[in-house]
Structures are given as structure tokens and as C-alpha cells.
Amino acid sequence: MRPDFIWQVASRDLLSTLRDRRTLISTVLIPLLLIPLFTLGLPLLLGRLIGGQAQERQKVGVVGMLPESLRAALTRDERAPDGRVTRTGVELVPVKNPRAAVQSGEVDAALRAPTALPTRAGDGSGTLEIYAKLGNLRAQTGAFAKVQSTVEAYNRELAVQRLGTLGLGPQTLTPVTLAPIDVSPEQERRSGQLAFLIPLLMLNFILTGAMATALDATAGEKERGTLESLLVSPVRRSEVVAGKLLATTVTALTTACFSVLGFLLSGVLARAALAGEPSDLTQAFGGQLTLTPGSALALLGAMVSAALLISAVLIALSIYARSYKEAQTYVTPLSLVIIFPAVMLQFSDFLTLSGGLYTIPLFGSMVALLDTVRGNLTATHVLTAIAANLIGALLMGLWALRSFGREEVIFRN
CATH class of the missing domain: 3.40.190 (D-Maltodextrin-Binding Protein; domain 2)
Structure with missing residues (x-):
């Protein structure tokens, strides 16, 4: 394949995407606004609400x-x-x-x-x-918690008074004192219980960014009648598929990069907001992202491979659609394929994560992203997840190429 022809096809589709202001908003602004809102605003709001009950x-x-x-x-x-x-x-x-x-x-x-x-x-x-x-x-x-803790303290006070008449001290009630020591990695403590939101939001934003270009470059062009002019030009079908895949992946990765910036921004805002007032609730729910060079490289590899796979799936599905609206009905269920497994990651502490999970395309990259966020990075697992995504992207790309070579698919409208 000729790289210059591939880039011409890709730049053509990217230019069409950039003309849509709504796409730019969903690609750039929404990740920067929604991610700090979910990972920082939600825990702070819960902290203020629950803490407010103690003051009321x-x-x-x-x-x-x-x-x-x-x-x-x-x-x-x-x-x-x-x-x-x-x-x-x-x-x-x-x-x-x-x-x-x-x-x-x-x-x-x-x-x-x-x-x-x-x-x-x-x-x-x-x-x-x-x-x-x-x-x-x-x-x-509020009221229930206050009454419960007060009655417990009242019972203890009566017991201590009774022990005093027998010549015993309060330590008689607690001969063994439990001292919890958290041995979790520092990054895992910072990420908190909302760490599963990071792979969930990242892959969802990758899907959102890829959908805008993939649907417009396939079903949208079929609906406008411009795909025929591209196919009769001196560009091979494989170059057309590669160019559209490149344009879709670039858009998806752009959204992913802004989502990473959103997580980093939420970490900066969290440190500034809690500098003089530590909040146990915010630390517990967390959602902050801190990257080392190794984890940043792993995060980049997982995102690129996931973006390639999602882009290939979108192009392979969208080319079958007769119109843009029909393509949307085909690709909308893909969000459930991401949401359900990603939500299940919040229960990952109860599961034994074997190496076989990383061989599942897309889901393996979710687990790898969660490991990266929590500081439990394993090079073998990350490479396995990336390889699974690349193999899946190759298979879906070949399927898309086969569809572009069939006239009954290209001219379905």
C-alpha cells in the first residue's frame, strides 16, 4: 500500500470531521469537563452532603x-x-x-x-x-447514625462505671487493640474505589470519538453519494480502508488524550482543593491518575490498540448500513459491550485475575488500564492485552476490506 494515498484518504475524512462543531465539542471539551466532574466533583459532593449531616x-x-x-x-x-x-x-x-x-x-x-x-x-x-x-x-x-453511635458510647460508659467498682479499668473491655496498616501501593490508595471509572470513561470516549468519523466516512458517504467518486479514483480498496481506519483512530486517540488530560487535571484540582482540608471520603473514592514513564507508556499502548480495534469494528459495521441513521443502530450496542465489563471491574477485588483475561480483546485492555491506574503494572499482562487488541483489529480490518470489495455491500443504498 502507498502511504501517501492512505494519508490523502485519511486527511479527507479528518477534514470532514473537523467541520462538525458538535464533534469537536464531544472530542475535546466533554472529556475535559466530565472527567473532573465524575472523579472529583462527585466524591466532593458526597463528602459535603454526608459531612453536612454531621453538622446539621x-x-x-x-x-x-x-x-x-x-x-x-x-x-x-x-x-x-x-x-x-x-x-x-x-x-x-x-x-x-x-x-x-x-x-x-x-x-x-x-x-x-x-x-x-x-x-x-x-x-x-x-x-x-x-x-x-x-x-x-x-x-x-444523619439521625440514625448519631443515635446508634451515642447508644453504643452510653453502653460502654455504663460498663466502664461497673468495672470501676470492681477495680478494673476500661482496657478490660478491649484487651486486644487492632491497628490497621494499609500496605496498598501509593497509587492504588490515590485511585480509590472509583478507579474502575478510568478505563470505563477512557474507552467510552474512545468509542465516542471514533463513531463520529467512522459513521461519516462510511454510511455518511454512501448516503451523500460521495463514496463512489472515491472508489473510482486511482486508490486501491486496501488503501481506502487503511485511510479511513487511520482517520477514525486519530479521532479516537484525540479524544483519549483529552480524557487522560481530564484525569490529570482532576488530580491537580484535588490536590489544590484538599490542600488545607483533608477529606477521608475523597481519599476513599479517589479517582486520581498519576503516571510514571512506564505506566504512561503502558497506558498509551493500551489506548492505541483499543482505539484501533474499536475503529476497525465501527468501520466494518458501518459499511453495511444504507444510511447514517441505520449505522447508528448498528454501533450503539457497542457502548454496552464496554459499559457492562467496565462496571464489573469495580468488583475485581473479589476476582482472581488470571492471565487468560488479558487475551480477551478490549476487556484485557480494560483490566490492563485498571492495573496501570492502581500501580499494579505487569509488563507481560499489558503486552498480552495490546497483542489481543491488535489481532482483533487486524481481523476486523480484513473483514472491512472484504466488505469494501463487494459491490452489493458498497451500493446497498
Whole structure:
């Protein structure tokens, strides 16, 4: 094949793509805006919402009498050594029907003691019923969580008082103290529980960028009637396929590069936003991307091979369509092929990732991207995933070439 003819076909399709302003927005701006929003904005929003419940004073209904020390513990504010309130207490209000009061929204939770509660350990036991909407995240992180932790602290206080009368100290209740030590790699701790979003968003943006060029260069040209003029020119069919594959891959990789910039930008914004105020929730959910030279090379190889495979699949499918709209119906299910396996990656900690998974085209590159993000990079696995994608791209490219050589396919419209 002649490289100059391939580039002429590719530049022709790229120029057509660049004329579409909507394509430029989806290729450049959306990755830069959506990725920081998902990986940084979402954890920060959750942190503010859940943290706000600790600072908000919820109303808790009470039926009957509570021990005075328990009432004081429920309404007392917790303060840091500098005097700053870290968690407010609740406001106790009398209610008649605890279930109805919670369901109507009059109170966030309600307490009912069928029998008198003990005020000293060893004086029997009692049950404190708590009415709350347990399926509601706001209730779980607000009134319910405060009551639960306060009652646990109240039980411990009574037990400690009882131990004091026996000449024993509080350490009697906890003879063994557990000290967790996180041995995860630094990058895995930074990536957090939302690390699976990185391969998911990267491959989705690759698909989005490739679709714009692939559909326009095949079904779009058939619909406009310009494909015939290209086929009668002194360009071989293999050069036409190679040129369109090159143009589609360039567009896909452009989107992928901006998605990587989006992840790097989210890491920079996270460090700036949390410089003076560390957030355990943001660190837990994470989603930050930090690249070493080796991981950057692995990331690039996985993205290029995945872009080639996705581009070849799109071209092979789109050439069969009679129109642009029909081509969209063919390629739209491809997003599910990416989304479902990528979402399953969030449960990868429960799976034993054998080497055979990396031989699956596209899915192997998702696992390799996740390994790269978490700092568990293995050269053999990355090379296996890249090779699987390249073999798949070659097979799909040959299928597309065969389709371009059949007149009943080219002139289906």
C-alpha cells in the first residue's frame, strides 16, 4: 500500500470531521469537563452532603422517658480540641406515634423504650426501638447514625462505671487493640474505589470519538453519494480502508488524550482543593491518575490498540448500513459491550485475575488500564492485552476490506 494515498484518504475524512462543531465539542471539551466532574466533583459532593449531616441538628422524636444521662449524650455537641464543633447533637421532641412522625417527615427518627432503660450496668437490660427510614441515605448518615453511635458510647460508659467498682479499668473491655496498616501501593490508595471509572470513561470516549468519523466516512458517504467518486479514483480498496481506519483512530486517540488530560487535571484540582482540608471520603473514592514513564507508556499502548480495534469494528459495521441513521443502530450496542465489563471491574477485588483475561480483546485492555491506574503494572499482562487488541483489529480490518470489495455491500443504498 502507498502511504501517501492512505494519508490523502485519511486527511479527507479528518477534514470532514473537523467541520462538525458538535464533534469537536464531544472530542475535546466533554472529556475535559466530565472527567473532573465524575472523579472529583462527585466524591466532593458526597463528602459535603454526608459531612453536612454531621453538622446539621436533626429532630428525633421520643415516646416515653429516657435516662437523663442518655438524653444529655444525645443532645450534646462533639467538639475538637480547638473548640470547633465536629458533630452536633440531636433535638429531642415528644411524639405520640413514632412511625407516623417519621413517615410524615415531622422528625428524622424516633425513639421508643417499651420498658425502662437501665441507668447502671448490671441492673438488667432494656430495648430502645429506633424508627427511621433505613433505606434513606440521609437518614442513615444523619439521625440514625448519631443515635446508634451515642447508644453504643452510653453502653460502654455504663460498663466502664461497673468495672470501676470492681477495680478494673476500661482496657478490660478491649484487651486486644487492632491497628490497621494499609500496605496498598501509593497509587492504588490515590485511585480509590472509583478507579474502575478510568478505563470505563477512557474507552467510552474512545468509542465516542471514533463513531463520529467512522459513521461519516462510511454510511455518511454512501448516503451523500460521495463514496463512489472515491472508489473510482486511482486508490486501491486496501488503501481506502487503511485511510479511513487511520482517520477514525486519530479521532479516537484525540479524544483519549483529552480524557487522560481530564484525569490529570482532576488530580491537580484535588490536590489544590484538599490542600488545607483533608477529606477521608475523597481519599476513599479517589479517582486520581498519576503516571510514571512506564505506566504512561503502558497506558498509551493500551489506548492505541483499543482505539484501533474499536475503529476497525465501527468501520466494518458501518459499511453495511444504507444510511447514517441505520449505522447508528448498528454501533450503539457497542457502548454496552464496554459499559457492562467496565462496571464489573469495580468488583475485581473479589476476582482472581488470571492471565487468560488479558487475551480477551478490549476487556484485557480494560483490566490492563485498571492495573496501570492502581500501580499494579505487569509488563507481560499489558503486552498480552495490546497483542489481543491488535489481532482483533487486524481481523476486523480484513473483514472491512472484504466488505469494501463487494459491490452489493458498497451500493446497498
